[in-house]
Amino acid sequence: MLYLFRGSDAQKVRAQAFAWVAAARAKEPNLAYARLAREELTDASLEEAALGGGLFVKRLLVLLDDPFPTSRAREPEEGEDDNASPGELGSALDAHLEALAASDNAVVILAPKLTPARAKKIAALVKKEYVFDAVATRSTARGFNGALVNALAEKNGTALWLEVMRALSAGDAPEMVHGLLHWKARDLAEKGSRAWRPHAARTLSRDLIVLLQESRRKNLDLARELERWSLSI
Numbered sequence: 538m539l540y541l542f543r544g545s546d547a548q549k550v551r552a553q554a555f556a557w558v559a560a561a562r563a564k565e566p567n568l569a570y571a572r573l574a575r576e577e578l579t580d581a582s583l584e585e586a587a588l589g590g591g592l593f594v595k596r597l598l599v600l601l602d603d604p605f606p607t608s609r610a611r612e613p614e615e616g617e618d619d620n621a622s623p624g625e626l627g628s629a630l631d632a633h634l635e636a637l638a639a640s641d642n643a644v645v646i647l648a649p650k651l652t653p654a655r656a657k658k659i660a661a662l663v664k665k666e667y668v669f670d671a672v673a674t675r676s677t678a679r680g681f682n683g684a685l686v687n688a689l690a691e692k693n694g695t696a697l698w699l700e701v702m703r704a705l706s707a708g709d710a711p712e713m714v715h716g717l718l719h720w721k722a723r724d725l726a727e728k729g730s731r732a733w734r735p736h737a738a739r740t741l742s743r744d745l746i747v748l749l750q751e752s753r754r755k756n757l758d759l760a761r762e763l764e765r766w767s768l769s770i
Contacts, residue, residue, distance in 0.1 A: 540645045541659055544669035547649035548683075551720065552734050553669060554647040555713045558600055561643065565596070568643070572600040572712055574719055575628070583633040587640040597642040602716055603723065604630045605648055605655065638662040684728045685714070686721040692732040694770035701767045711759035712749075718763075719745045 542554040562570055569589075573582055578601065586599040605628045630646075637644045660666050679708065682704055688696035704714050722745055726738035748766055752759045754756065 538633070538641065538643055539659070539663040540643065541663045541666045542647050542669075543649060543651045543656055543666070544644065544648055544671075546669045547673040547720075550649040550667075551671040551717065552758050553667060554600065554645060555710070555716065557667070558598065558645060560747075561598055565598075568596055568598040568634065570598045570600075572602055572716065572749075573604075574602050574716075574746055574749070575604050575606070576743070577750075578604055578629040580629065580633075583629060583637070583669075586644055587633060588637040588641060589642060598645070598648060599642065600645045600649050601630065603649070603720060604628050604646065605651065608609065634659065634662055635714065639663075682709070682714075682717060686717060689718060689721050689770070690725060690730055691734065692770060698764065698767040699769050704765070705760050711763060714763060715745065715749055715759065719749075 540555070540557070542550050544550045558570070562568060564643065573586070586597060586601075589597045625764060640672075646663075648659075651659070683702065685697070685700040685704055688700050701714060705711065719742060722738060722742040725733045726742055729735055730738070744766075748762055749759070752762050
């Protein structure tokens with residue numbers, strides 16, 4: 538079954554999606570949970586999300602974090618339409634939506650700022666859709682850490698390390714902190730910035746994916762790995 542979190546208020550969409558996941562895990566502790574970033578979406582990983590389970594794990598909870606490209610921050614792949622409009626570029630997820638919708642596993646699509654056409658297509662398949670659009674007055678409730686992403690955007694390693702430590706000390710889950718940092722890295726790669734040239738921002742995004750994959754593969758403490766990584770910026 539699919540759950541969709543979208544809307545023009547990207548900060549609130551992310552905060553609410555991670556809060557929903559935390560509540561679901563607390564309600565059903567035996568769920569096997571995984572967060573997959575866009576770069577990790579393959580036919581194999583999506584088939585596992587739809588069909589996974591087994592003797593000891595009956596259901597999976599999978600968060601697909603920002604699975605759709607939003608701008609041409611890279612050269613088009615062979616066979617890809619070079620004239621595709623922003624927000625409509627292909628994703629490995631497209632071919633698996635119906636299978637995920639029919640699955641007993643809970644699959645959360647975290648996708649701020651979907652185009653209307655894609656939002657309509659996905660909404661027709663989901664069990665529930667959550668939409669958070671920007672309003673004139675923005676809530677300052679904890680959930681989106683502006684100081685953290687600003688430190689990364691400014692390439693201020695000292696401030697970044699401090700904000701990572703503050704977030705973890707305040708009780709933010711390490712995978713939520715990682716998700717926010719990776720979201721900002723992709724944003725920097727797509728939009729550019731004074732402190733990060735496009736190539737460096739793309740490398741930053743890849744490094745964060747590697748960090749997450751290595752922490753899973755080697756069963757490392759993600760909080761400790763984030764602290765160590767922030768000191769390298």
